[in-house]
Amino acid sequence: MQKGKETSLLWPMLTIGAAVWILCTIGILILNSAGSGKATTQAIMYKQLQFMVVAFVALCATMFVDLNKLRKFSIPIAFATIILLVLVLLVGKEINGSKRWLSLGFIAIQASDFAKISLVLLLASFLHDNQRQIHTFKTGIVKPFLIIGLFCGLIIIEPDFGTTALCGVVGIAMMYIAGSNWKILLSVGTILCGLASVLLYLSPVRRARILAFMDVENTKLEGSYQLYQAILGFGTGGIFGKGIGQGRQQLSFLPEAHTDFVFAIVGEELGLVTTILVVLLFALIFVIGIWSMKRAKSRFELYMLVGSLFMIIFQVLFNLCVVTGLMPTKGISLPFISYGGSNLLAMGIFIGIIFNCYRSWNKPTTIKAVEYE
DSSP: OOHHHHHHHHHHHHHHHHHHHHHHHHHHHHHHHHTTTTSOHHHHHHHHHHHHHHHHHHHHHHHHSOHHHHHTTHHHHHHHHHHHHHHHHHHOEEETTEEEEEEOSSOEEEHHHHHHHHHHHHHHHHHHHTGGGTTSHIIIIIHHHHHHHHHHHHHHTTTOHHHHHHHHHHHHHHHHHHTOOHHHHHHHHHHHHHHHHHHHHHOHHHHHHHHHHHOTTOTTSTTHHHHHHHHHHHHHHTTTOSOTTOSGGGGTTSTTTTTTTHHHHHHHHHHHHHHHHHHHHHHHHHHHHHHHGGGOSSHHHHHHHHHHHHHHHHHHHHHHHHHTTSSOOOOOOOTTTSSOHHHHHHHHHHHHHHHHHHHTOSSOOOOOOOOOO
């Protein structure tokens, strides 16, 4: 390969890597003040740094693994993930009314984060192996939805509506890219949204969150207080923020400040400039990822790239919409910035998959569309 071509293929990795590094740095800085109330500031920062090291190792390992060989293990990996999800339901640690955590003694893991990876791998493998029949109803619609439904069904029982919605949206996006009938996808998606609305209404906790979302200033409603404090944080931060450790939310006014609502701390202490920077960095990752799709050398590589990229970006969108009051609270963390080992590890693996696709660009080629009868 010529030197010039090597450079042209290296810049996406360097750009995304730099964006992720900046986001992680912002996360560490902001956790310096957002950790109050859960543990000491230093303890949270040290743990997050340890999580980052583990995530970086996972990123490097995923970056150099043979994706085609990994595809052969998609079913065993999915089976192991399903066992984890079942164990969470049976012996999981309940926090705030949801069983999402599986305690291993020295650490607790969130199995649904690993389910995201397994879903992308299994669905990408299925879509690749059945590409010629993807236009049929059975292969292009029913079977992929059974795969998605298997994971989403176990996750929603926890209950975790946020991750369920995330996996569902990403799965449908992968089906659309693969060539499934978009009209049927739209119809099924509409029906699923209707069913989700019914489930939300039947759940007292989720119904309360929707009411709180509709009346944010009424802090007497369960869920309104958290969102109200987040909006206050954005409003008082100004253009350049109050400075690290100078915000009022560090005094535990904002629950879950170091996880789901960490973006509000960014707005209060680092200001509008940094919040825009965060959004632009995620947008940069998305744009480079979209640009990369046409250069994938195989259908499986394309689907893995799509699933990994969309898992990151849709999680960002969900989190930002919740924190800014555009969606009811869902319990979705902000990638690379929020505190948490399981999610950071999953995001690191997704970035590793994206980098893996870049490494295979020895001779970039455009995938020709499959012609259907």
